[in-house]
Amino acid sequence: xxxxxxxxxxxxxxxxxxxxxxxxxxxxxxxxxxxxxxxxxxxxxxxxxxxxxxxxxxxxxxxxxxxxxxxxxxxxxxxxxxxxxxxxxxxxxxxxxxxxxxxxxxxxxxxxxxxxxxxxxxxxxxxxxxxxxxxxxxxxxxxxxxxxxxxxxxxxxxxxxxxxxxxxxx
Ligand SMILES: Cc1cc2nc3c(=O)[nH]c(=O)nc-3n(C[C@H](O)[C@H](O)[C@H](O)COP(=O)(O)O)c2cc1C
Numbered sequence: 001x002x003x004x005x006x007x008x009x010x011x012x013x014x015x016x017x018x019x020x021x022x023x024x025x026x027x028x029x030x031x032x033x034x035x036x037x038x039x040x041x042x043x044x045x046x047x048x049x050x051x052x053x054x055x056x057x058x059x060x061x062x063x064x065x066x067x068x069x070x071x072x073x074x075x076x077x078x079x080x081x082x083x084x085x086x087x088x089x090x091x092x093x094x095x096x097x098x099x100x101x102x103x104x105x106x107x108x109x110x111x112x113x114x115x116x117x118x119x120x121x122x123x124x125x126x127x128x129x130x131x132x133x134x135x136x137x138x139x140x141x142x143x144x145x146x147x148x149x150x151x152x153x154x155x156x157x158x159x160x161x162x163x164x165x166x167x168x169x170x
Pocket of ligand 1: 066111151
């Protein structure tokens with residue numbers, strides 16, 4: 001058994017939370033994991049907002065369509081990318097995933113809530129006073145898990161191939 005891959009495989013999006021607060025050292029460690037994610041040409045074109053203020057959590061939740069549960073979260077990390085950097089979207093998605101795994105390692109549940117391509121992205125940026133050179137890529141709602149769903153996943157054979165697509169496997 002590999003502890004790291006077991007953690008990754010057992011992650012599921014958590015949208016129901018118990019009332020709790022996240023210790024500041026945990027938030028700092030999680031953001032630090034985002035900071036150390038890979039980026040194209042190492043440009044690190046991001047800004048991470050750690051939102052714990054209940055009024056702002058409700059404000060973000062109300063702006064979203066499928067993220068209303070952010071209102072019940074202890075923390076919401078807003079990931080912004082600097083517009084104009086060619087790979088800011090990919091870079092910020094890499095950071096988002098690193099922080100989700102870090103949160104799981106600290107025992108917290110989280111859910112990636114869409115930001116990029118959403119009509120509310122600009123309103124979230126304005127709510128958090130973020131400069132216009134940045135664009136919202138993702139929101140990560142965080143809390144102590146109250147309920148963990150178990151969505152169906154594709155089998156590995158359905159979504160992978162070895163060497164060249166269509167070759168018969170031995
Ligand atoms: C780019 C992206 C956007 C997502 N947006 C939302 C969202 O707005 N609301 C939500 O409840 N879940 C959202 N999710 C979470 C997915 O619904 C979830 O990952 C998927 O159903 C698989 O479940 P799992 O994370 O438990 O494996 C998003 C995930 C990704 C990667």
